[in-house]
Amino acid sequence: MQRHLLGLILGLFLSLQAFAQEEYFFPGEKFDPAIPSPSQFLGYPIGDWHTRYDLIVKYFEKLDQLSETAKLQTIGYTHEHRPKVILTIASSANMANLEQIRQKQLQLADPSQAMPDVASMPSIIHLGYGVHGNEPSSAEAAMLTAYWIMAAQSDLAKNIRANAVIHIDPTLNPDGRDRHSLWANSNKGFPAVADPLDREHNEAWPGGRTNHYWFDLNRDWLPLAHPESQVKVAWYHQWYPNVTTDFHEMGTNSTYFFEPTKPYGSENPVVPRKNYDDINPRFAKYFAKYMDQIGSLYWTKEVFDNSYPGYGSTYPDIHGGLGLVFETASSRGHIQSSQRGDITFAFTIRNHVVNSLATMEASIDNREYMHDYLREFFQSAVAEGAKDPAKNYVFGDEFDESRNRLFVQFLLDHKIKVYENTADLNLGGQSFKKGKSWVVPTSQPQYRMVRTMFEFEKEFADSVFYDASAWTMAAAYGMPFVAAPTAKAGNLVSEVKANSHTFPEGKAYAYLIDWSDYYAPKMLFELQKAGIHVESVHRPFSSQTQDGKVDFSAGTLMIPMGFQKMGTDEVTSKIKQLAAANSQKVYAVQTGLNLSGIDLGSNLVSAVQHPEVIMLVGTGVNSYEAGEIWNLLDQHLGMPITKVNMEQFGRVNLHAYNTLILPSGNYSSLSEGQINHLKDWVNRGGTIISMKNASLWLNRIGITNEEAVKLEGEKEPSSLPFNTRNDFEGAKEVGGSIYLAELDLTHPIAYGYHRKTLPVYRNTDIFIKPSSDKYLTPIKYTANPHLGGYISKTNLEKLKQSAGVVISSAGQGRVVHFFDSPNFRGTWFGTNKLFLNAIFHGNNMD
Ligand SMILES: [Zn+2]
Known part of the structure; x- marks a missing residue:
């Protein structure tokens, strides 16, 4: 009895607290008491804790059980086997017709079908949250938003339920989310500590931003290197949402950012201008209105990037919808001091909640307009594609069945139409064999994605890049390809099966x-x-x-x-x-x-030596690059690799391994004793695979002695205006671009390659001269190496004089230096083998 009374009092206290909570996020709103708010369900006010992912899923399961207006689906699993879920919310009438609504949306997106009557079609809104695991306000906002859509009694909420189908992806990156949440919760103080230097606000390496393999999933909408993105993009193509959101966090001293992004400079070259000039400003008015109401500061246009097609806010722009990026100041932890006073977790959550509501209001106000735009987008894609002088792209590598298969499957995953090539072709100095090559016509609804796969961009409105400035995927896959106006397309390809080869019978020598x-x-x-x-x-x-x-x-x-x-x-x-x-x-x-x-x-x-590979990771090491290597060896080779933290290096006996990988990073924390052990091991025959600036460190400690490229008469202006600093310095960076390298086909690094030239990806401004040993520069660049992406004139000059791969002999051992990124974003299938050759054949390379 007493316990019952206590429970009652506690329950009352909690619901009062929850009521106060709802007032903070949704002032004046009335809710259906049959639906529990997130705080009622979880037992703590939203913002007090970083909610564990399984509890977020549990809350959504509860919503699904309580009402026919919500439906939860598991669309796949992450690497760490967390379910990827989507909660769909709509009126009961629309829920009963969900499949017909979806079919109609597909009909709308397909210009070969009759135009449906958009007046009766609900807006399809996809609210995506938390692609970066350590930007945690978004998933909490997802729960509050779901609650509001289902339980709020205002006219706006009723209107949205009646006129929209809303899909909520609460956490695009569940593995990273939990990694970060555990950190923030387990380091929380009572009372909470706002000092930015507190451990709570400074995650340990590699942090929760990335997924299991330390990949940034907000770059993976294009490469589709991970299950999280594969199922997400498959889902996307089942719905063609009119509006898709992508909620993030930025620095604690910042305010809030919403689109439009920087005009021209950070726009994607294949997206119609209407998206930037008309649709974005229409939606921005709503975001401003909602933020003005709560007195929250914000900004637009200055820096955020919308050019790389693999962002969650850009991919939808290339598919007839509107992709929206939002960035809130971060409390990174539960409370953190900033230039405007203490920023609480709840404050950051509220910023995203109001912009979720603003997005839905803008979407239903522009419902028919956005439907018409979806049709117009794909119709104009077919028309523009028909006028493209390329007419078709033909591709295929006659020497590599598996890479062909991977690339065709990749195009199919992005819903690009691929056909068999019906005749042998010789074009642009390349040969394409019937049966081992394919045809992609430009006149098709996915024309803009075809351009993304096959075109190189070299002209830019800007010279400062937030990210990659080149993404030609055919080059990433190392595919020979060519524009082939006269190619004849055969059968449409719907799947790619691996060839089965007959095994030779009988005995063999x-x-x-x-x-x-x-x-x-x-x-x-x-x-x-x-x-x-x-x-x-x-x-x-x-x-x-x-x-x-x-x-x-x-x-x-x-x-x-x-x-x-x-x-x-x-x-x-x-x-x-x-x-x-x-x-x-x-x-x-x-x-x-x-x-x-x-x-x-x-x-x-x-x-062939049996690889025994160890890789240095941890504080100071570039986690993305380390993750790319780990992912390659795990996922594509099934090879275990020992990842040893910098702090444990003193315990490593290198003689138990034959290959040491040093990703880009800062290795200055290694002691003299550890360096001596490393030198001894290399001298006795070890192979170091060194990436970019790790090579500068090897030079400094005297294991190698390679020289940087210096241009004659290279000098900078002695004085420049203060406000030009970002642009001037930014223009010198090599943010990520594609070059044509020249291979020494007789060197083991090029085993498995048949053509003298190969597109490579480079995102460093470290330029190292060819080796003083004339046999040990197996990869240089061609005379005119620039294929796509931004590079300054000075850097291009330096690049032409530099090496892509240099081998340095060191006693009985050697260092294989990579200055390009052979495993970039898990998608450079064309250059992976250079790296794998270093692992299997490193001992034959010098
Ligand atoms: Zn982010």
């Missing part, structure tokens, strides 16, 4: 596996893991195989059957099984005497 396929390194690693002895042939040769005479390139794998520890049958069946699993073609030979070139027992054939 040795098996041979070509190294050109994207998954050849995975096959090699799995063979090694299975205990099979594998060698690499370091020169080209021809052999008599089950298919007759076949020419093989340097880097071909050779499995000599006379040198295996296991029995012949066991080895053969294992090879057969792995070849099928990885879609690799295996050749059998009956003799070591080759038809031409070196023989299989040559001194130029050697065992």
